[in-house]
Amino acid sequence: MKVTVVRTGGFAGIKRKGRSDTADDPVLRSLVARVDLAAVRGRASGRRVPDQFSYAIDIDGEAVTVGESDLTGALRELVHHVLDG
Amino acid sequence: MRCTIVPPHMLERVLEGSADPELRALALRTLRLDAATRTERRLAGPVTQGNGRRDEPWRTVKDAMHLEELPGKTVRSEGQDPTGDPVADRAYDWLGATFRFFEDVYDRDSINNAGMEMVSTVHFGREYDNAFWDGAQMVYGDGDGRLFLSFTGPLDVTAHELTHGVTQYTADLAYYGQPGALNESMSDVFGSLVKQHHLGQTADEADWLIGAGLFGPAVRGEALRSLKEPGTAYDDPELGRDPQPGHMDDYVRTHHDNGGVHINSGIPNRAFHLLAAELGGHAWERAGLIWFDALTGGALYPDTDFRGFAAETVRRAAARFGEGSAEHGAVAYAWTAVGVAP
Numbered sequence: 001m002k003v004t005v006v007r008t009g010g011f012a013g014i015k016r017k018g019r020s021d022t023a024d025d026p027v028l029r030s031l032v033a034r035v036d037l038a039a040v041r042g043r044a045s046g047r048r049v050p051d052q053f054s055y056a057i058d059i060d061g062e063a064v065t066v067g068e069s070d071l072t073g074a075l076r077e078l079v080h081h082v083l084d085g
Numbered sequence: 086m087r088c089t090i091v092p093p094h095m096l097e098r099v100l101e102g103s104a105d106p107e108l109r110a111l112a113l114r115t116l117r118l119d120a121a122t123r124t125e126r127r128l129a130g131p132v133t134q135g136n137g138r139r140d141e142p143w144r145t146v147k148d149a150m151h152l153e154e155l156p157g158k159t160v161r162s163e164g165q166d167p168t169g170d171p172v173a174d175r176a177y178d179w180l181g182a183t184f185r186f187f188e189d190v191y192d193r194d195s196i197n198n199a200g201m202e203m204v205s206t207v208h209f210g211r212e213y214d215n216a217f218w219d220g221a222q223m224v225y226g227d228g229d230g231r232l233f234l235s236f237t238g239p240l241d242v243t244a245h246e247l248t249h250g251v252t253q254y255t256a257d258l259a260y261y262g263q264p265g266a267l268n269e270s271m272s273d274v275f276g277s278l279v280k281q282h283h284l285g286q287t288a289d290e291a292d293w294l295i296g297a298g299l300f301g302p303a304v305r306g307e308a309l310r311s312l313k314e315p316g317t318a319y320d321d322p323e324l325g326r327d328p329q330p331g332h333m334d335d336y337v338r339t340h341h342d343n344g345g346v347h348i349n350s351g352i353p354n355r356a357f358h359l360l361a362a363e364l365g366g367h368a369w370e371r372a373g374l375i376w377f378d379a380l381t382g383g384a385l386y387p388d389t390d391f392r393g394f395a396a397e398t399v400r401r402a403a404a405r406f407g408e409g410s411a412e413h414g415a416v417a418y419a420w421t422a423v424g425v426a427p
Binding site: 008010049052054 | 217
C-alpha cells in the first residue's frame, strides 16, 4: 500500500510531503493496520484552528484531511513516521 | 484617540468671563470648530470601538515543558519579575508590546476589548516548528533549531497570533478560502504594524516582512512572507519557494492549507502595503486605522470575501477621512492594483 502525507498551513504556510510504501516499510505496515480512515473521518471535529497544521493523508487512494487537533493515536504515529522517516 | 487640547467648558468660561474681544472671538471660533468636528465624528460613527480609558495588560505566560499539552504550568503572571528563561520573558514582553499597540493606537482593551487575559504557552512540544492561536490562547514551539528558530523570537509572530484573537472577537472571519485568507491577512497586517509601532518606523522605513529572524542561518530567505512583494520572501532548496501571489490573476485554488489561507493572503497584504506606501508616514495612523475600522466595525460577516472587505475599507475611508479625500482615493486605488474591484 502506498501512503502519502501532505502537511500544509501552520504559521509558516510551508508545505511538507512524505511518501512511503508498506511493501518495503514494515513499521508503516503495522501502523496502517491500526488506522481506520473512515473512523477518523467520522470522529474529526472539522474545527479550523488558526495557524495549526493541516494534514492530508492518502492510503492507497482513500484520503482524509484533518487538523492537528484531530491527529491522535496510530494516525499521529503514521503521519510522523511518513513525514520524518 | 484624537483629543482636543482645551476642553469646551474652559473655552466657555473664557467667553463668559473675559472682556477681551480678541480672546472672546478666538474662543468662540474654537468652540464652533470643535462642535463641527464633534458632529463630523458623530456622522462618521465612533472614533474607535474603544472605551476611552488607558487600560493595562493582563499577561500570563505558561510553560508546556516540551509536551504537546495545553495550557501548561504558569511561570509568569502580570507584574511578576522575569523568570530568567529568556523565551518565557520574551513572550511576556511581546504580549506587552502588542497590547500597548492596540490600546494606545486604537483604544482596544486586549483581545476582546474588555481586558481579556492574554495567555501564551511557550516550549510547546519538541522541535516544534509552529505557533498558533487555539481559540483561547497563543502557543509557541521552540523550532527545530536548524530550519526554524524559536517562534517567540520575532514580535510580529506574537502580534499575528494575538490578532487572530481580535478577529475572532470581531468579524470572526471563517478560516477557509477568501475569508480565511483575509483572516490571515489581518494577522499579517497588524503583526507588521505592531512591529513598526514598536520600532517607531514609517511606511518606507519598515521591512514589511513577517517572520524575519525565524529562519535558521542556513535557510535561503529573509522571512516567511512579504507584504510589500508577496512571493519573494524565501527561495530555499529544502523549503521551496514563497508561494504567495500579489494579484487576483494568480489566486491559488487549492484544498490544502484550508483553501490556501497562508497563500492567498498575499493579495490583501499587498493591497494594504500599497495603501500605506501611498499615504506615507506611520502606517498605523491612517492605513491601519481604516483596516481596523473595517475589521471591528461590525459590518463584516464570517463569509466576507476580498471584494466585500475591499468595499468596506472604501466605505470606512470615506467615513473617517471624507468622500473624495486622499485616503478614500488611495484605498480604491490599492484594491484595483491587486485586481479586486471594491
